Amino acid sequence: MSANDDRDPLFRYDDPVFADERLLEITHLPGPDRIVGRDEQMQRVADALNPAIFGSEPNHLFIFGKTGTGKSLISRSVTKRVISEAKRDDITVKYAFIDCGEQNTEASIVKTIAQLVNEPKKSGVSVPDRGLGTGDYYKRLWQAVDHCTDVTIVILDEIDMLEDDEVLRKLSRAGENRRISDSSIGIIGISNKIDFPDHLSERVKSSLSRDELVFSPYDANQLVEILEKRRDAFHDGVLSGDVIPLTAALAAQEHGDARKAIDILRNAGRIAKKQSASRVTAEHVRDAKEKTEADRFNELIEGSPQQAKAILYSLTLLTENSTEKEFPTKIIYNQYKEVARRLDFDVLSERRVQEILQEQNFLNVIQSEREGRGRGRGAHAKHRLLENPSIVKKVLLRDSRLAPLEEES
Template sequence: MTDGNDQQSIKGRLQEGVQNSVFRDKGLLDPDTVIDEDRIVGRDNQLDDIITYLRPALQGNRPPNMLLYGPSGTGKSLIINAVCQQLLELADTQDRRFGVIEINCQTIKSHDRAVYRLVENAAVEAGVNVGVPESGVSTDQKLNRFYEILSKNFDSVIIILDEVDLLVGRQRDPNEEPAYSKLLYQLSRASQLGKIEGDISVAALTNDPRFMENLDGRAESSFNPQDVVFSDYDANQLQSILERRRDAYQDGVLVEGIIPLSSAFAAQDHGDARKAIDLFRKAGEIADRNGENEVHEEHVRDAQKEAERDRTLTQMQGLSTQKKLSLYATAIVPIYSERNLNAVPNTIAYRVYQYLTDILDTDEKSRDSYLRYMNEAETYNFVTSEKRGRGYGSGVHKEYTFVDDPEVVAETLKADIRLEEAESEEELIKSVVNAQIEDFFEGN
């Protein structure tokens, strides 16, 4: 148990961290924050379309269903939520009972669970009890309760199904329709079938431009949405997005070049605004963590490495130890090489792998096994490969190039497969890597 002085010390450290932070309003750098319209950038056409489609709700008419599609981080959730927030405020001033019910389908595993989540969120929006248990009753009973809540509390409702294509459900039969198809059919037909008093509109958000092709014919016909297409942001648009969130930071803490660098990194990663904002925030967190009162380019670069490391770790967690060891052996070749070596010949990497198995006293797999492991790494987009000729009569070999920084890959794997044990041998490993490189090039 700690004494009073220790408790005070903890409080003091917490307060100091708040007072000395580079952030003024960190919430502005949460990608899911519903932001003011003057912070929306590069989405004028999409904004105009959604405003046009939702305006009928203020006139006592039913808005059309909508399909918002485009890559991750291109503003789909941002725009629909920003418009709906303004619509809620306007409807309230006109005494219109308008509601917004939203679910994210990413973690929902079944049609039944999706319906229950809709009931829960509708009950919260209406300020009433859920009224049905999560289990022990049929999906139809839950759906009827959902319709009951809507009928009693709203004149018009828009239902937002984010990442709708991930609501596949438990398809025991390959020909069985996915859960999202069934749900879209039920929601789209509710008004026509007299299930509710009032209007339901559905806005489905997806990354899949071919989403409609997977719908059952009945669902496609009843859903019949207006399409709103979202394309990737370019570097200039990403820069404008971050500029409009600059006030998340204290005045004068952002060194010149921070925003362009954050935008450039995100633009390389398919124009994802979420990643740009995340990188911009992480740079500040690193500055805070280091006790610094300014955010520099090195913080952005460190944030990018952290993001790559997190993504790489998530992808690599399912690989076996031998696969990780093969990947690690390949990654350290360009790191330790005294030559400017970006593409790694498989011959060199396999010999380094053999040396590492000896140091770690673990099983040594064959060259064919190593090549299979690296082929799998290529399917996961850790590396790309190219075949190279070694001269007349010498055959061909594969060369591997890492998609992410090989240092990030190596650091991630080092902690994951007890390679800390080999740290005392680092200089020897470097010499082995360079000896294999020289042997390889002298032989060509």
């Protein structure tokens, strides 16, 4: 009798494809021996954080680069190494990793850092989830930082999504302003937008001295190397010879994006497993690319209201049926009116549609550029999809309220 004979037959207990799928999950932090081609950037981050090892204030640092170029990986990896090195001299370094896309208000950022750092027995304070004003959360943060750590490293991912940059000024000047006396704080800000510092308020710009670092995209060879170092996520012999080079080539098409490469490889394995295939092949990789792009687009529009989806659908129809790529608001509006009627939606005003297009531009779903300058520029903007229309359409039609469009198309 085998070990699985008494298990519930409803489930599967073997995995013929993956040996350890977690190695391909986005939350997985690979060890230094699996990190490829980032020695120089790692050294620069280490230089900025170096004082923390002795309990002194690190230099603040902004890291820029396109998606999937290893910005958060290198920040987290070096921070962890700082923490363990400091520990050898009894220095406590803690870190808070915050995604400003999800938490963008001053109060929620301060609260989260305080909760991550705080040990109530040491600080004598608690940090409740709700019920305090921003000022009170700051007070508890200073208490927590002073009593529970020597150095706190705050990593702010997607820092350009911050609603108010005042939090940067307060965190960076906490020591100087005697908010904290026995501890210090270092900030690592991460962004895809290289011009982000230009948008900081003058107060923050002048008070936040920092180093800056740019991460360039990977080339296809580096992507191959990154994937090779995760090959052990699969059982021996499961990956066909062309799978890794093809995955790397597809991920390098727009820019060398390691996140996309790893996502495609993981999805290819999942598709193969679903089909009960014994090997992952080039065909699985191609299907996985489409799924990866659709999932990514889905993440971008997940929270969007149905009216916004109808507007995007209108832009998709225009894109599909024309050699043009960019369309003025007016044209999109005319198409939208027809789509809204077909869906039995209330028809929004042109001004509202313009606003929604601007929001989608902000979310990086579309790109909007004004034509000329001066007043009324909103109405004269031109918009284009940033994703392949067939993928956009597929994802939009996943929404059951938009599904009737599929039957008619």
